[in-house]
Amino acid sequence: MDTFRGHTSLTRRLAKPVVAIGNFDGVHRGHAHIFEQARRLAAGIGGEAVVLTFDPHPAKVLAPTFAPPLITPLSRKLELIAAAGIDATVVEPFDRAFAAHSAEEFVQAVLVDGLGASHVVVGYDFTFGQKRSGNVQLLAAEGPPRGFGVTVVPPVSVEGLVCSSTKVREFTLEGRVDGAALVLGRDVEVQGEVVHGDGRGRTIGVPTANVLSETELLPKNGVYAGWAESLVDGRRWVAAINVGTNPTFVSGVQVHVEAHLLDCDEDLYGQRLRVGFAHRLRDEKRFDSRDALVAQIRHDVDETKRVMAARKLGA
Secondary structure, three states, rough: OEEEEEOOOOOOOOOOOOOEEOOOOOHHHHHHHHHHHHHHHHHHHOOOOOEEEEEEHHHHHOHHOOOOOOOOHHHHHHHHHHHHHOOOOEEEEEOHHHHHOOHHHHHHHHHHOOOOOOEEEOOOOOEEHHHHHHHHHHHHHOHHHHHOEEEOOOOOOOEEEEEHHHHHHHHHHHHHHHHHHHHOOOOEEEEEEEEEEOOOOHHHOOEEEEEEEEEOOOOOEEEEEEHHHOOOOOEEEEEEEEEEEEOOOOOOOEEEEEEEEEEOOOOOOOEEEEEEEEEEEEOOOOOOOHHHHHHHHHHHHHHHHHHHHHOOOOO
C-alpha cells in the first residue's frame, strides 16, 4: 500500500480513485465494511481503492480537553488499512487552518483537485468542513456536478451492537474486552517497547515484560488473559497481563502494562511487543503478603492457560 502525507504530496496520479473518507480510529468492523465497498467499486471501474484519513484526530486540535483516547496509533492504523486490501492511503495533516475550510472548499480542493476522486464512500454519520457544516446529504449533492459519485454506508451491527469507535472505547475502559473485540473484529491491543521496570516480578518467579504503551486507550485496571507478539519476528506467546499500579508494593497512580509471557525466558528489553487482551480475569487488588500475591498470580496463570486453550479449541 502506498501512503502519502496529504493530498498535495502525491508522488503519482491515482488511477480512478474510489476514496473512503474517515478518521477510522480502531479500524473496526464498520470501517471494514466501508473499505469493502470502496474495493468493490474500484474493481468495477478498474480503479484504486483509496483511504483519506486525518492526523492528528480532529478532536485533538479542535477540543483537546475532550479528545478521546485513540484506539490505534497511526502506524497500527495504517497496517490495518493495508491489511484490508486498500491500494493507497492519504494521511491529511489536520490543523486549525485545514479545519477552517468550508465543506465546499474541502470537496473541491481535496477530493476533486487533489485526489481526482471518481467515487467517494463514507459512513452514514460522516461530517466535514468548518464547524462540521458538511454532511452526507451535502456530499451527495456536491459530488455528481463535480464528477464523482457518492456511496453512504449505513450502520453496521454485530449481535445488536452498532459498530463505532465510541463503543470500542466504552467497552475497553470498562474492562469489557470481549465486547470491544466483538465490535473490532479482533482483540483489544496495545503496543510498545519493552522497558526496564522495578524487576520485582523476576524476584518472585514471575518475570514480566513492562510495555511502554504507544497506544492511548488502555483497558480498565485489572488482570487479563491474552497474548503477546514480537514486532521484530512475529513470534507469539500466551500471556497473563496486568494493567495497573502494583498496589501491593507501591502507592501511585502511574498505570503500567506488564505481561507475563508463558514459556518465554529470554531477554526482551528494547524489543517492541504487541499485547492483546482476550478476557478479563479479575480486578487489580492489594494483597497483604508477598505469598498471597504469588499464589494469586499462579492462579491467574492457570486461568490464562485455560482461557487461551479454550479459545484455540473454538470454545
